[in-house]
Amino acid sequence: MTKKNIIYRGAEAEICIAKYKGFKAIQKKRIPKSYRIKHIDDRLISLRTKEEAKLITEARQSGVAVPIIYDVDLKNGIITMEYLDGKRIKDVLNDLSEEERDSICTKIGESIARFHNNDIIHGDITTSNMILSNEQVHFIDFGLGEKNNEIEAKGVDLHVLMEAIESTHSQYSSCFDYVLEEYKKVLKDDANLVIKKIQEIVKRGRYR
Amino acid sequence: MICLGIEGTAHSIGVGVVENVSGKCKVLSNMIKIYRPKKGGIHPREAANHHALYIADLLKESVSKAQVDFSEVDLISFSKGPGLGPCLRTAATAARALSLSLNRPIIGVNHCVAHLEIGRGTLDDCKDPVLLYTSGANTQVIAFAEGRYRVFGETLDIGIGNCLDKFGRTVGLDFPCGPQIEKLASKGKKYLELPYSIKGMDIAFSGLLTAAEQYYKKNESLEDICYSMQETTFAALTEVTERAMAHTEKDEVLLGGGVASNRRLCDMVQTMAHDRDARFFVPSKDLCIDNGAMIAWLGVLMYNSGIRMKVENSFIDQRFRTDMVDVSWHD
Structure with a gap:
């Protein structure tokens, strides 16, 4: 090697x-x-x-x-x-058509729900940590991840993505809604509990 | 343009006078009076009473130290938020009174953004930094992106200064505890394992605080606990700052806030900057802590970019977030 x-x-x-x-x-x-x-x-x-x-x-x-x-x-x-041959979602998301963007966000939501179903917390879900290769969204960099079955952990995990979309793709903030929509469908547990948790985490942040 | 700024978000009441010299900030005076509670943390009403008691004298002293006359002041700026309501209202009331009696425009500014702008305004070559803003209440990693100062990471529970102060109070140190903890830490030798909690670019300290208090109950040496707390929390702060720099692809880092006067924190961030070929900036201590000069300077920037405020609209905002400010003065 x-x-x-x-x-x-x-x-x-x-x-x-x-x-x-x-x-x-x-x-x-x-x-x-x-x-x-x-x-x-x-x-x-x-x-x-x-x-x-x-x-x-x-x-x-x-x-x-x-x-x-x-x-x-x-x-x-x-x-x-x-080795994955592809591009970071961060670099392509803003340049896609609305339809493509929605479809990518749907895939992101599905994948997050799948690993959350197995209590895998990514820990750093940003668009820099996703690679579009062979029309699939690959998740990379689980370096800050953990195994955790708590709603809190899943909420924090999604909250990181929400902030990343707000800061890096601020003109397409509806992206996060598409992520959540699919997340709700695929998550085995009640996703509304996680979504409620996200809102709670937002409020917990200073000066919200 | 000469601007007088009044800071009053928490324990400090400050008056600064600055002059705009071809786009750079010249600090003419910067006077601060700090409320120090005899016991426990900051009581908002007591702090506001303290500010009300000293503001009139501070205004006179600051203007006279700046060697200007009140009539030469072109603009009055005040800390609109975020902060403790009673303290903010006291500073804003003083600003309104001054604005009306001198017949000069008033402008309310965001305290966190002011911490960043004073670095850009006073330090040569500091143009587009990632700010690590560490104080008692605030711990944020801020950088300019898409028209605003965005928060790339922040504490999920308590500010780093607050974490140190709370621990300090438990072990009987006086407020503010940071400088004493720094002294104790310099004598620490043994590293005691503490939780290192990073979520993406956000950070949490409350678990570490509890663990540190447990070590104290188990009679571990105070020096070792302080050493371990500093090493762990500052490493985590440096790490989130580096992550934000990598994410935003910026090559300048700026420190701000009271905790920036800690030598160890400065060293760590400076080392990180050096290792990634980035430039490191830290304003002088009186411009790092809460102060009037930074409020005045942000007032100048906002006024010059065409932002106006009427006295009747000069509200305070306790929950004024960094990313709520439309930044029209930054290229």
């Missing part, structure tokens, strides 16, 4: 293109942060790498499009996974 070029440098990890047993692959390596003490740094890197690999695998089992995990290296904080 050879490390080639870095294609993206995020806030906490570097993404580079690699090969895994002949397949084109992606390596996500969590970078040690010199601003925090080693104790916290080691704990976060190892914990997040392990948790992320586990959640991606479970999300796939729930029927959500995610990259296939090839290998996990906890000590160095590296996950090797399938």
